[in-house]
Amino acid sequence: MAIENPIHGVMRFIQLFLLLSTITMTTYGVIFCDAVAIEGGFKAAIVLLAYDAITQSIGAVIVTALSVLVLLTLFYSTHLYYDIIEYTAIYSMICLLIFALYNSWKQNYYRRRTKVADFEAVTLFYVVISSAWVAIKEGIIWVITLTTVVILAYKVLLPKIKVLGVFGLLNPFIKFGGLSNILSILVKIYNTTSLKFSQGIKGFCKLVTPWSEVGKRIDYCLTNKSIALLKFMSRRFLEIENKFVERFHTISLAIERFQYIMEHTFVLLLFLASIFVLVAILMYKLIVSQ
């Protein structure tokens, strides 16, 4: 079967290759408690993140770059606090959060939840857990337990309890429509409770607006206002980003101008210095040596 564009095919295979390399190296490191192999797995995972950024917008690339910066600094700082379990725990939590955020954002960006993206997310979690716990004596047991827990949480538990889950909570902040989902769930809970509650105190409820109606109004106001606010914030953020890029270009141009002046000053100095040296040689020859 002929593939329409070979680039897409090749890129899919590179992604698969990076995933497999990451898993292989990390597993090797876990089994043999080899720090270098774990490091290799982590490095491959970083390339995987960078690879994902290749086809995205510049804003997304900058977010990826920042994530990579935090991940690298954290990972290599573990060498400094190798024996401190609190640091390892903090490290793994931050890394997991970054990967979770990143993955959640990516799935919303593409508006679909692909199996490869899931596989990639699980691989990244596995790398973080392995790199955090392999240093401990019972490394393998820790890695297996934690990987199982995280995968179970990610695949089974979290989709069922979206409101409580980290991933469910992250979605609405990335996609506007997601917020209304959460609010709808909240309103549903509110309505159910209010209806059940109102059945008991009939007299009081007749005097005031039904609670479910209040809920709906709050939901209506909150949802629309929030969406408007988020859209406004998004627009503002874009404006700030553009201003930042413009300012950066201005600074860059100013530096280049300074560089240009510096070059010419340097040439002038060189010229003056050579004249000075020539005069000095002449003086030495004419006055000192005679």
Next chain:
Amino acid sequence: MNSIASIAVPISLVVCGGIITYKFRALGTILRVLGYMLTSLSIPFSNLFSGLMMLTCIATGVTVAAYTSKYSILKYGSASLVLLSDLFLISMILVFTSQYLIELVTFWLLTELIGFFLIAYDYVVKGDTVALYAAVKYLLFSMIPTDIALFIILALTGFEEAFTIPVKELTPDLSNPVILAIVIVGFFSKAAIFPLHFWLPDAHSIAPAPASALLSGLMVKMGIYGFYLLSFYSIDKSLAVSLMLFSSFLTVVYGALQASLQHDIKRLLAYSTTSNTALITSTLALYILSTDRVFVEAAILYTIAHALYKATMFLDSGFIELIAHERDIRKLGFISRVSPIETIAVITTVLTILGMPPSTGFIAKVFLFTAISKYLDKSWIYLATLTIASIKVALSIVYNVVYLRSHYRENTKLEDVEAFRSNREILSLQHYVFTSSLSTYVVVAALLLIKYKGYPELELLKKMTAPLLTSTVLLIVLSVTIYLIIRSSGKGLHKNEV
């Protein structure tokens, strides 16, 4: 005598090949490639830095050789660039194989001089005054300061010692801080590090693409080699380390930021070179500080990775320039539709420098970060270097993606893809770029082989063997699959045409 013959014969082959290329391009290219390959027989196994630098020169030489002859004919109408670039590379190989200071100085000056003509090549052939301006800038800010540094070392060594004592065993008196600062700034100018970095973006973006590949990939590394040699002499360590770290930290961030903001593909690559060489310099500064060989190994492996990456990227920029007559990223973005193979080559090259296994970039990054993290509890300097290196990695993602925008971008309109595709002569350059992108894996294989033969100190590489071999097997499977995809795609296109 044998050692002279082992280097003289391949060099003669390369030079003869360069002359023959004028009349018989294929035969000349074969001779040149053969010459470069034979040079590998004289790699000094006793010296890690020189040996691996020579290996890099040979790998780059082989990949650039065939491209140069075709590029020269397509752009200038004759193969005149071939001989000049070959001479440049040979003189550089001789710099890295020099045993005595006098040899080093002679070949260093020769390399610089040929480099000058390569930068001014467009002026020589077409009368382009911008090229001359860039070449003069290079002369003033790169050649002169470096030569001053070299002549200071020569003067302090003594003429007789320069001929008789091996360059690493010399004892020049560099205890005077002013003299040491002048020497260090001299090497800064060669490696394009702040405050003498500004000649590089002009010089490397103006020179012909294969020349830029050699200038950016290899010549700036002569400055790094200078720092490496300095580490053997009695110097004020704290002053040298302070100067080197301060300037290189500034350049790492500045170069990477400037690269991210460039719209010209060649200027982007040139700025990234300053950033990368600065990172290597900071690694060598840490070697001077700690005297741990792992930093030298990290520096040399990063040098190889960067040289191979930059060679492919500059060859790609030459291809883009020839096929699109454009270097502005904002006006490009369609190369993937004209030449998918070229884009695949560039994506894999970008991923290798970011650290994709089992490339040289991967080994270099692991070595670099492992070396730094090993000493984190010793001093804040290592922590600062770790942060700077992490910033560099993060920014390199940004500027590489910006570069890739010249290959593909959404909503790019290109009506006349077929018109670009019809230029088969220029399109044939894509195969050389693709071959060049694979050179990094060949070098890794060579490193794994020679590790057992001549470099027992590459202990970390030994530890990495198992993961590297696994990923190599995976890569072979991947490559075969890519080949099958491209083949099936070609057949599909052919069927459609029918």
